[in-house]
Amino acid sequence: xxxxxAQPRYDWTLDEVExxxxxxxxxxxxxxxxxxxxxxDPTEVQISQLLSVKTGxxxxxxxxxxxxxxxxxGVPASKLMDVDAVLAEAxxxxxxxxxxFCMGAAWRDLKDRDLPKVSAMISGxxxxxxxxxxxxxxxxxxxxVALKDAGLDYYNHNLDTGPDYYASxxxxxxxxxxxxxxxAVRDAGISTCCGGIVGMGETRRDRAGLLHxxxxxxxxxxxxxxxxxxxIKGTPLGGSEPLDGLEFVRxxxxxxxxxxxxxxxxxxxxxxxxxxxxxLCFLAGANSMFVGGKLLTTKNPELDxxxxxxxxxxxxxxxxxxxxxxxxxxxx
Ligand code: SAM
Ligand code: DTB
Ligand code: SF4
Numbered sequence: 001x002x003x004x005x006a007q008p009r010y011d012w013t014l015d016e017v018e019x020x021x022x023x024x025x026x027x028x029x030x031x032x033x034x035x036x037x038x039x040x041d042p043t044e045v046q047i048s049q050l051l052s053v054k055t056g057x058x059x060x061x062x063x064x065x066x067x068x069x070x071x072x073x074g075v076p077a078s079k080l081m082d083v084d085a086v087l088a089e090a091x092x093x094x095x096x097x098x099x100x101f102c103m104g105a106a107w108r109d110l111k112d113r114d115l116p117k118v119s120a121m122i123s124g125x126x127x128x129x130x131x132x133x134x135x136x137x138x139x140x141x142x143x144x145v146a147l148k149d150a151g152l153d154y155y156n157h158n159l160d161t162g163p164d165y166y167a168s169x170x171x172x173x174x175x176x177x178x179x180x181x182x183x184a185v186r187d188a189g190i191s192t193c194c195g196g197i198v199g200m201g202e203t204r205r206d207r208a209g210l211l212h213x214x215x216x217x218x219x220x221x222x223x224x225x226x227x228x229x230x231x232i233k234g235t236p237l238g239g240s241e242p243l244d245g246l247e248f249v250r251x252x253x254x255x256x257x258x259x260x261x262x263x264x265x266x267x268x269x270x271x272x273x274x275x276x277x278x279x280l281c282f283l284a285g286a287n288s289m290f291v292g293g294k295l296l297t298t299k300n301p302e303l304d305x306x307x308x309x310x311x312x313x314x315x316x317x318x319x320x321x322x323x324x325x326x327x328x329x330x331x332x
Contacts, residue, residue: 005031006038006260013214020254023050023127024269025246027063032253035260036285042328044318045310046223046263046288048133049098051089052296053121054105060137060327061171062160062199063236064229066297066305067106073234074223082104083120093292096303099317100131102156104296108173109138119150126151133193133223138173138181144188154223156193162209165202167238169277179217186219195225195267198251199243207251223288224255224262229270232300249284256285263288263318271299279313287318 003009020028036042052067057077061070069077090101103121110118122132134147135156147155159178160166166175187193194217196210214221228248232238248269255264265288266281293302301309310316 001205004037005257006035006299008208008220008260009258010216010218010220012212012258014205014208014212017212017215017254017258018205019256021204021208021250025250028250028253028257029280031258032284032285036256036287039261040263040287041318042282043315044265044287045282045315046100046265046318047098048100048102048265048288049093049096049292050102050104050225050290051086051093052106053086053103053118054107055297056106058106058108060108060170060172062172064169064197064232064238065235066230066232068235071232071235073232074157077106078115080114083117083124085123087124087128090128090130094130096292097317099319100133100154101125102133102154102290104133104135104156105137105170107137110140110143112143115143115146119146122147122150124151126153135193138177139184141184141187144184144190148188152190153332154156154191154193156223156225157181158194158196158225158227159210159213160196161202162206163201163207163213164209165200167198175213182217192219192223193223193225193248194221195223195227195255195265197227197229197268198248199229199240199269200237201240204247207247208254209321211251211254211258214255220259220262223260223265224259225267225288226251226255226286227267230268230271230295232298242272245273245280248273249277249280252281252286253284268295268298268300270301275309275312278309282313282315283311 056075066075068075133154145302
């Protein structure tokens, strides 16, 4: 009996995932595009915008990160933003066309003392009619429940890379720590946003390892961000050899095939990607992106550039009756 490739599976082997990477490029992208349109309208893209609500000074040593206090990156540490200032940024993001507002904090874990302020940010953003997402480091089960009660839709917590390469990237928290936080998030009924980074000097097998880990979770991530490393001077991984664009597209395609119903985000790295590479990503199954000129601490394409990309590719924001972003509408 042949299996329907669009039906989610949780029993992938690492060899099977690696074999997908090895398919001829055109065959891989075709298969991914076929699966993509079984679950989604391939002209629709989910639009998120990021804000760093607490920047720098992080005690963790993630080797790619501008915000770790272990490396001299020139990113100054700042305190948790005031709720009003965050809501003002969320309003601007909404006006620009964002559908989800993602707030990131450079923390190892959430401290209970910060819960009331973070909860106020979440409920305030939610009240503006935006979807809410936060990424605050490790969470305990009761904290996840509190965030859900505040109106949280998504929690972002990445596995970052495959389990075999993980120790070369970060040593201050384990893969299992990350899996435990994801369990707390799922158990609280919050949607999961979980993916990783490529272009950190890992092998193709490591990239397959990341996607294998995601595809064999108890539930596939609702949102699956694939980040191309934004190289940061002063970090251990800042001088990594850039990943070939076609290999990035392959990673997107394999993510689409192993997690067919996940919303796959073409995440960090668009700033240094050609329009053609991005177009191939959308063809290969990516259907989410960050808009706005800034990610957390690094650059992202400006709205008018993305407006042109959307118009040229015939893409539209995901969802019935979704508002075309201002700059997108202006470019039509
Ligand atoms: N401190 C929290 C944590 O790590 O769980 C939340 C914020 S952290 C910056 C969120 C994610 O951004 C990381 O897990 C990583 O996957 C991604 N990220 C951070 N720096 C990056 C970079 N230079 N390039 C690409 N992705 C990056
Ligand atoms: C994710 O996977 N990518 C976003 C979000 N989740 C939090 C972060 C990208 C950060 C890129 C580097 C920076 O701007 O500092
Ligand atoms: Fe801290 Fe998150 Fe950066 Fe790691 S990725 S150093 S936990 S801010």
